[in-house]
Every structure is written in C-alpha cells, then in structure tokens.
Amino acid sequence: FRSKLPNVKTTIFTTVGNLARKHGALDLSQGFPNFDADPLLIELVAQAMKKGHNQYAPMQGYYGLREAITNKIQKLHQRMYDPENEITITVGATQAIFTAITAFVHPGDEVIVLKPAYDCYEPAIELSGGIPVLLQLNNKDFKVDWNAFRSIISPKTRMVIINTPHNPSGAIFSREDMLQLEEILRPTNIILVSDEVYEHIVFDGQEHESASRFDNLASRSFVCASFGKTFHVTGWKMGYCVAPAPLMKEFLKTHQFAVFSVDHPVQRALAEYLRNERNYLGLGGFYQQKRDFFLNRLSSSKFKFTPSHGTYFQLLDFSEVSSESDEALAERLIIDHKLACIPISSFNLDHQDHQLLRFCFAKTEETLESATNILNKL
Ligand code: PMP
Ligand code: GLN
Numbered sequence: 001f002r003s004k005l006p007n008v009k010t011t012i013f014t015t016v017g018n019l020a021r022k023h024g025a026l027d028l029s030q031g032f033p034n035f036d037a038d039p040l041l042i043e044l045v046a047q048a049m050k051k052g053h054n055q056y057a058p059m060q061g062y063y064g065l066r067e068a069i070t071n072k073i074q075k076l077h078q079r080m081y082d083p084e085n086e087i088t089i090t091v092g093a094t095q096a097i098f099t100a101i102t103a104f105v106h107p108g109d110e111v112i113v114l115k116p117a118y119d120c121y122e123p124a125i126e127l128s129g130g131i132p133v134l135l136q137l138n139n140k141d142f143k144v145d146w147n148a149f150r151s152i153i154s155p156k157t158r159m160v161i162i163n164t165p166h167n168p169s170g171a172i173f174s175r176e177d178m179l180q181l182e183e184i185l186r187p188t189n190i191i192l193v194s195d196e197v198y199e200h201i202v203f204d205g206q207e208h209e210s211a212s213r214f215d216n217l218a219s220r221s222f223v224c225a226s227f228g229k230t231f232h233v234t235g236w237k238m239g240y241c242v243a244p245a246p247l248m249k250e251f252l253k254t255h256q257f258a259v260f261s262v263d264h265p266v267q268r269a270l271a272e273y274l275r276n277e278r279n280y281l282g283l284g285g286f287y288q289q290k291r292d293f294f295l296n297r298l299s300s301s302k303f304k305f306t307p308s309h310g311t312y313f314q315l316l317d318f319s320e321v322s323s324e325s326d327e328a329l330a331e332r333l334i335i336d337h338k339l340a341c342i343p344i345s346s347f348n349l350d351h352q353d354h355q356l357l358r359f360c361f362a363k364t365e366e367t368l369e370s371a372t373n374i375l376n377k378l
Helices: 014-020 039-050 062-078 094-105 121-127 146-151 175-185 245-258 264-274 284-294 324-335 365-376
Strands: 087-090 110-115 131-136 155-163 191-195 221-226 239-242 315-317 355-361
Touching: 014 324, 062 087, 062 239, 062 264, 087 094, 087 131, 087 245, 094 121, 094 155, 094 191, 094 221, 094 239, 094 245, 110 121, 121 131, 146 175, 155 175, 284 315, 284 365, 324 355
Parallel strands: 110 131, 110 155, 155 191, 191 221
Antiparallel strands: 087 239, 221 239, 315 355
C-alpha cells in the first residue's frame, strides 16, 4: 500500500510511555493524573449502568449532558449554546478536533497551526489533503506575534487551530490576544478550532479567555473540551465541542459515520456530576498547589523555568544541566535515572531543539517529591 502519512511515526507519548514502563521509571511524561477520580463520579456511572442506560445514546449525545454544558458555558462565558443543535459529545477532545478538521478541510486548503503544537492536529489536516501552515512561537514566553500571524493568512486559509491553555508550554492567551485574533479573522470566513481542554486549569488569578466569549470568534468556532482533563478520567476518553448550528450541522454529517454516538452510561453520570460547579471550579487552585510544590522543590536545581500559567505541564530548561539534545537527555533520564518526561522538539517546527523538557505535575506529592529528588541531583 501507499501510506497516507509517510512521515508520521508512533506518537511520542506511546514511545516514551513504553520506554518508561520497560525501565520502571517514574512517569511524568504523558499527561494524566496518577490519582483517582472522585468516587461519586464513578458511583454515578455504576448507577447509570444499573438503571439500564446501556444502549446507544442519541447521535449528538445524551440531552441532559448537553443541557449541563449549555448551563456551564452560559455561567462562565455568557454565551448560550442551544443543546438541541449546537453541542456534540465526542470520544475525547481528540475526536472533536479530528472530526472538525475532516468535515471542513478540502484538498489544498491551508490550516494555520502554532508550534509547538500538540501532535494530533497536523496528521488530521494531511489526511484531508490540507496543508498545515506552521508558525513557530518564541521559546521564552510562547506569546503569539500577531503581525507574523497576519502575514501567513492567505485566500486559501480555511481554518486556524489554537490551544489555550497551551500544551506543552503552559502559556495562556490573554483577552488582548483573543481580541487581536478576532480582529484579524473578522474580514474572513476562516473557521477557528479552539482547543480548550485545559480550560479549568489556569493559575495565579488569571482567567481562561474562551473563544466562546468573543462574538466574532464564537460565530466561526468549534470550541473543544475534555472531561478527561477536568475530572481526572483521561481513560474514559470523553469530550465535547460546541459551535453555531450551521457549523455543527455539517460536523454531524461526519460524526455520525465516524462514531455515531459515544458511551451512554458515562454521559449520564457526567450530566449529573457537571451540574455541581464545585466539581470543576476548584481545579485551577488544586493544580496550582501541585505546580508550586514541584517548582519550590526545584528552586536550587540547575534547571531554569518560568512557572506554567495553565495546564498541568511545566517546561524545564536544561541548558545548564547538559548539552545533549532533548531527546537524548529524556532517554538517558529514563534509562539511568528512572524518570520519564517529554522532550518537546518533536512538537516544534522542523523539530527545533530549545533544550526544554515537559513534566506533567498531575501527580501525588509523593511522586513529585521523588521526581524532584532525581532532578536535583543532575
Ligand atoms: N488537546 C490537547 C492540547 C491535549 O493536551 C490533549 C490531551 N489529552 C487533547 C487535546 C486530547 O484530549 P482527549 O484526551 O480528551 O482526547
Ligand atoms: N494530552 C496528553 C499529553 O499531552 C496525552 C494524550 C495522548 O497520549 N495522546 O501528554
């Protein structure tokens, strides 16, 4: 056969995860918590199964869950999405993003992606025959240069993908950033895919500026979210996206033949759990404590860092620890020191190596303590 993705290798998360397991390393690589979800949420799934919600959910998702999402977005961002035709429940944010790209990108269309970028965007664009147009962010504060962004928009630009809070840097878009983006996109009919899976993990009193807050962004956006990230259940692969009705109608044409519908009892449980805002509003504070615990313990190490503004990732600059490539050091850390993290060069344009490693701090204090003990000895 002729590969449709000749240059794509196995994702870094699988490669590093496998190596970490093989060497029994402490795993701060792939982004998932090493503690369990609220027992109440798990009990709600069991109850939904016992009540017999074990057959297909409606194609767009269980209505009660869509209603709970409408209420949440209205409370947080003052925008009303109609649960009838503007919300779809998906297999994680990954399927929402994949489906949005598949449904709208035609062969030859350009799609703008800011690098470093989470690795699921570009292959999806290429499978649709689209052309990823990549803009590298600076490796200090990862702020977007909006003039540079404006200069790569062309008549062929079909879509822009943004991610705030940003994986892997932990940077977040300010209100000013969103207004700039809105102004640049205003005269175009470009579709925005806003990957907001870390929407509730924002630190130091800052706010998450969702695309749904801005009229001229919301009217062209798929805002994508993940219950896995928000409720510590990444293994459930549950997410959703919201978009104005005409966009969602087109999205559903693809969604219905990709998955038709997603896990029903879990949707029932999430609907009930989401109704209590205490179940997600404290998440930023919860993870900020972990970030601070991790960084305080590294204050006299040789690593340099700017504290993450959001997500549960922290980048560490290792330029004073080693002159190796990020991939070589990450491999040596696993094999010799039994600690796994993600080298981020593979997320950069042309695999640029800025000597940065990404650590996931969604871990117990015990794990973070052991990890920092290792890092402090380097
Ligand atoms: N986008 C980003 C930026 C992510 O870090 C992740 C990681 N899980 C996803 C999307 C995918 O989310 P999900 O697990 O809900 O598919
Ligand atoms: N989003 C998670 C991360 O960045 C991983 C998800 C995956 O393995 N695909 O670590």
